[in-house]
Amino acid sequence: MKLGRTPAWSALSILLVLLCLPGPAWGAPGDKAKRSERENPAFAPVTENPALPRVLIIGDSISIGYTLGVRSLLEGKANVLRIPVNGGPTTNGVKNLENWLGTGKWDVIHFNWGLHDIKYMKDGKTDMAGEWQVPPDDYRKNLESLVKRLKATGARLIWATTTPVPQGSAGRVKGDEVKVNAVAAELMKANGVAVDDLYAMVLPQLQQCQLPANVHFTDEGYALLARQVADSILEALQPGPKGGGK
Numbered sequence: 001m002k003l004g005r006t007p008a009w010s011a012l013s014i015l016l017v018l019l020c021l022p023g024p025a026w027g028a029p030g031d032k033a034k035r036s037e038r039e040n041p042a043f044a045p046v047t048e049n050p051a052l053p054r055v056l057i058i059g060d061s062i063s064i065g066y067t068l069g070v071r072s073l074l075e076g077k078a079n080v081l082r083i084p085v086n087g088g089p090t091t092n093g094v095k096n097l098e099n100w101l102g103t104g105k106w107d108v109i110h111f112n113w114g115l116h117d118i119k120y121m122k123d124g125k126t127d128m129a130g131e132w133q134v135p136p137d138d139y140r141k142n143l144e145s146l147v148k149r150l151k152a153t154g155a156r157l158i159w160a161t162t163t164p165v166p167q168g169s170a171g172r173v174k175g176d177e178v179k180v181n182a183v184a185a186e187l188m189k190a191n192g193v194a195v196d197d198l199y200a201m202v203l204p205q206l207q208q209c210q211l212p213a214n215v216h217f218t219d220e221g222y223a224l225l226a227r228q229v230a231d232s233i234l235e236a237l238q239p240g241p242k243g244g245g246k
Helices: 011-020 030-039 061-073 090-101 136-151 176-191 198-209 219-237
Strands: 054-058 079-082 108-111 120-122 156-160 194-196
Touching (some): 061 079, 090 136, 108 136, 136 156, 136 176, 156 219, 194 219, 198 219
Parallel strands (some): 054 079, 108 156
């Protein structure tokens, strides 16, 4: 089932929220991006309100970029936590999901894997002469296993589609994200998992919200993503069938 979006906030207001948040810029390329991830306040400990539902965000650097915005938008409505690292490819998820889930109860889990799976690698390094870090058949198998484990938590699940890969992005080929999104769409439909279509939302706005030849986003882009994700989580928190949605 596909989640709609409640237009609760303007892009400008969300952008202003994000610009006021502390910490280095999100999603910057190269070594700066790695330093930013380690130092990013998105990983800071969260003091939870036991009266509020618990939300877990699982994803790569794109999700790191919108975590603080989502947390701010849902302040007083939900405890928004995230995995303590960049989620990487599905192989990393299979290896670490149990630790990421912990022993507490989750009400909503918003998750994605894709951009790292389709990264071209050779001999452990980014190399366009290589192959996908996770071959297509393995991506499907891994994602199926991950969804099965996530469903076992009893949380309402929201799958976030993989965001666009622009022409010239290092280590990736434009259009490969469409392939993994198609695989994921089949699995989510078969498992009754709600879909937060971040890909479709940002696609018409890439010139304004995505960095040139880079899978990461501008502050405005992360503001748009944060609003979409927050709306999807709010919808999933409403009474209704398991898996999210009203």
